[in-house]
Amino acid sequence: MQARKRPWRTRLLAVGVGGLLIGALAAGPAQAAEQEQQAGLRLTALAVEQDTVDATSGDATVTVDWTVADADTAATDLFGTLTVQQVGADGQLVGAPQDLTFSFEPQWPYQASAVAGTMASADYSYAFPVPQYAAGSTARWAVVGATARDDRGGTFTAGRDALAPYDAAFTATHLVDSTGPAYDGLGTVLDQPEYLYNADASVTAKYRLNITDAESGFFRGELVLGGPAGATASGTVRLIRQTDGTLRCGDYDGYDSHDVSCTVEVTLPAGAPAGAWSVSRVALTDASGNVGVTEGLSQDPVHLTQNSTVQASDFAIGPAQYNNWNGTAPLTITMKPSGYRDGIASVTVLLDGCAGSVTEHPEIASDGSISVRATVPPIYTRRCAVTGIGITDGTGASAAYGERFHGPALDLVATQIPDTAAPVVNAASLNITSVPKSALPRNAVLTLDVTSFVGVGGFSLTVYDASGASVGGSSGGVATVSSGRLDLVVRLYQDLTPGEYTVGFTLTDMGGLHTQYGYPGGHGLPVPGGPLRITVTDG
Known part of the structure; x- marks a missing residue:
């Protein structure tokens, strides 16, 4: 690696011998002329310290030095970028530009900050990492662009032509990369x-x-x-x-x-x-x-x-309301194609909220319509809208509709049938109605016969003493039951004293509707067959 002795750098070092480094990097005649033509924020010096460098080891650097002056005395910080890039023998830029970022005050993510001076004229220096590989064994590199802005809105931009007077280029030896990605x-x-x-x-x-x-x-x-x-x-x-x-x-x-x-x-x-x-x-x-x-x-x-050859019309979706409370629900999307040749090769239906489908070679009904099936997932899908329909005929011509395909609008929406009936308990019984205190703790089983349009999915129950105070309970989810038997566990804790206890409970269906039974003070409905009582005896 050969170091250059820059005249402006020598002068700068001489200024710093007797005290603080207060001088700016001096500009040569060409740079000075350019400086006179500019005002405000400007680049006043730029150079590299090495003429040649061996980058084959992968850890070579070239030191870049530059000076930025700012005539705005109210400015307190600036931010900029120098761009270093290969220059081919024909003068064209080669490969990827390498950006070197800087700011006056040290701050992340900027790579370099001022090493001397003030905002009026600040010196910068950075060890630029030279890439290990190039397309040839040697490559010419140069600073080919510079930009900066201060915190007062001042800016400058300098391209290759403006930077040409500066001596800011070097030659590197590289490992050869001869193949593309x-x-x-x-x-x-x-x-x-x-x-x-x-x-x-x-x-x-x-x-x-x-x-x-x-x-x-x-x-x-x-x-x-x-x-x-x-x-x-x-x-x-x-x-x-x-x-x-x-x-x-x-x-x-x-x-x-x-x-x-x-x-x-x-x-x-x-x-x-x-x-x-x-x-x-x-x-x-x-x-x-x-x-x-x-x-x-x-x-x-x-x-x-552009839907100029194949078209479709008479779009429909059915049923308009689907029942997916107890499982998946089918939907059918229909349409009438026209302008097609050699039949319909495929129909693609996209839906929001439910599963779309691709149907190959759909059957064309006697009325000229075709149908595509779709599936609505169970329980939680409240709305299913067709967002795209694409049709391709046997020759490869196609038509597209709906927002997903950027085509003419569709108005095809099906919704979940509403949940309007809360769960109903037809019968309720406890397998234990009396238990000695010495047998506690113990679990009783509450057996319910339920009817629910959308299915019971959750419960809560509470055990109350004779004064109506809560002495235990539980809540949670259950396997969905639409009709028939539902068993719930009633926990009887060890600290229960002899006496009479009652059980109140709530059933919640998959649509969020709930029904209460047997709570003290007449809250909720009465339990079919009478209150649920458990007596703890002295035994």
């Missing part, structure tokens, strides 16, 4: 609709894939979809570093650029050709600029439609 696990995301209606507006298809690059690490990628008659659409994704130091690629967070999960969105414009659009090409670029390309693909199609 690889991928696996390509497919649509879980909630990606199979059908997309794009007659009036653009729509988006989203894909996910896993990307690996053992040397330089992943940088960015492009996904191309191929549609009818050679039409194409593409989407791009880029690995970014977030403020907390983690990485993000599309919707996914990660920690390692060498093994990354990404999502890629591809926008299909309004009116793009109807038909199947499939992934046809994947191009992935690593941080060194190597590109891995896979072409000739045809997978994970989405069906684009």
